[in-house]
Amino acid sequence: MIVTVTLNPSLDRTIEVDELTRGAVIRTRSARLDPGGKGVNVSRALLANRVACGTVITAGGPDGDRLQRLLEAGGLRVRAVPVAGHTRSNITIVEPGGVVTKLNEPGAALTRPELDAVAEAVLTEAETAGWVVACGSLPPGVPDGIYAELCRTFVPAGIRVAVDSSGPALPAAVEAGPDLVKPNREELAEAVGRRAERLGDVVEAAQELRKRGARAVLVSLGADGAVLVDDDGVVAGEAPVTRPKSTVGAGDALLAGFLAGGARGPRALAEGLAWGAAAVRLPASRMPGPADIRHDIVHVYEHPDLNRPLPP
Numbered sequence: 001m002i003v004t005v006t007l008n009p010s011l012d013r014t015i016e017v018d019e020l021t022r023g024a025v026i027r028t029r030s031a032r033l034d035p036g037g038k039g040v041n042v043s044r045a046l047l048a049n050r051v052a053c054g055t056v057i058t059a060g061g062p063d064g065d066r067l068q069r070l071l072e073a074g075g076l077r078v079r080a081v082p083v084a085g086h087t088r089s090n091i092t093i094v095e096p097g098g099v100v101t102k103l104n105e106p107g108a109a110l111t112r113p114e115l116d117a118v119a120e121a122v123l124t125e126a127e128t129a130g131w132v133v134a135c136g137s138l139p140p141g142v143p144d145g146i147y148a149e150l151c152r153t154f155v156p157a158g159i160r161v162a163v164d165s166s167g168p169a170l171p172a173a174v175e176a177g178p179d180l181v182k183p184n185r186e187e188l189a190e191a192v193g194r195r196a197e198r199l200g201d202v203v204e205a206a207q208e209l210r211k212r213g214a215r216a217v218l219v220s221l222g223a224d225g226a227v228l229v230d231d232d233g234v235v236a237g238e239a240p241v242t243r244p245k246s247t248v249g250a251g252d253a254l255l256a257g258f259l260a261g262g263a264r265g266p267r268a269l270a271e272g273l274a275w276g277a278a279a280v281r282l283p284a285s286r287m288p289g290p291a292d293i294r295h296d297i298v299h300v301y302e303h304p305d306l307n308r309p310l311p312p
């Protein structure tokens with residue numbers, strides 16, 4: 001069983017337009033509402049593939065109720081912690097070819113008692129869990145060390161912890177010894193203070209995070225695939241998509257597939273890449289099920305070319 005935690009979930013509204021022009025009135029093509037937030041998406045992807053999972057979210061105001069109802073209607077096991085602030089809405093504007101502009105709200109501030117209630121909910125859910133997966137940005141008022149606190153609670157108890165976050169929360173969590181972190185290229189650059197220009201730079205930066213405390217580092221590289229650096233070494237791979245529809249939630253699908261695939265080595269990376277590519281072929285933040293996932297497009301390299309340049 002995999003338990004995800006999302007402190008800053010959202011209602012994700014995805015709007016399709018022919019072209020995004022600043023300052024203009026734009027008639028949209030279509031709109032769609034999905035439950036959102038990184039941990040929420042990881043759980044949705046796991047559920048779609050019949051992997052046992054549960055999800056802990058904060059929920060506040062009418063949008064919090066709506067989010068909870070949407071998730072429960074989808075069949076997800078949800079533990080919603082009531083909070084005083086209102087659950088946020090994030091807007092994604094998708095142009096043809098899958099070009100995405102995202103407007104992510106900061107989210108409602110959380111108080112210490114509300115954070116304690118979340119920790120309590122995770123502890124209860126995690127009784128039968130193999131993994132606790134903490135994902136997403138931190139809402140205002142939440143200390144940067146909150147994911148580190150989760151690591152210190154669960155890792156010594158033998159429950160593995162994965163963290164997918166951005167900003168100062170990521171390096172803080174790394175120091176607390178998570179089993180896995182999943183930065184994208186920008187998050188990795190922010191965590192180590194330098195940009196990767198070649199695949200080798202990504203590997204070096206991932207090794208640095210391992211030295212600081214993370215057991216395994218899965219770096220997502222958008223259309224360039226992903227790199228895994230773990231106890232077994234370095235593996236890279238990609239799964240090309242010719243007509244991307246929406247990349248929203250692709251990182252979450254990658255992480256879900258990686259965990260479902262055993263969370264270690266080339267097999268898990270291949271599974272993650274297949275799920276990530278499938279998410280990109282689907283509209284909005286729809287999570288892929290078995291009918292969407294193709295393993296035949298995945299290439300995994302156990303001796304990747306570390307000199308391979310990455311796009312600027």
Ligand SMILES: Nc1ncnc2c1ncn2[C@@H]1O[C@H](COP(=O)(O)OP(=O)(O)O)[C@@H](O)[C@H]1O
Pocket residue numbers: 184185219220221222223224225226239240241244247248249250251252254272273276277280
């Ligand atoms: N244009 C694309 N074509 C193929 N796969 C993609 C594309 N964009 C993303 N992916 C897949 O989704 C994963 C996550 O994407 P990325 O943008 O790096 O993460 P995040 O959504 O966390 O920023 C990638 O590792 C890759 O497997």
Ligand SMILES: O=P(O)(O)OC[C@H]1O[C@](O)(COP(=O)(O)O)[C@@H](O)[C@@H]1O
Pocket residue numbers: 008010012035036037038039041090104135136137138166247248249250251252253285
């Ligand atoms: O917590 P953050 O960083 O604001 O991100 C939240 C947003 O990210 C998503 O989880 C999508 O994530 P990815 O595109 O990075 O995989 C959306 O559902 C949500 O609106």
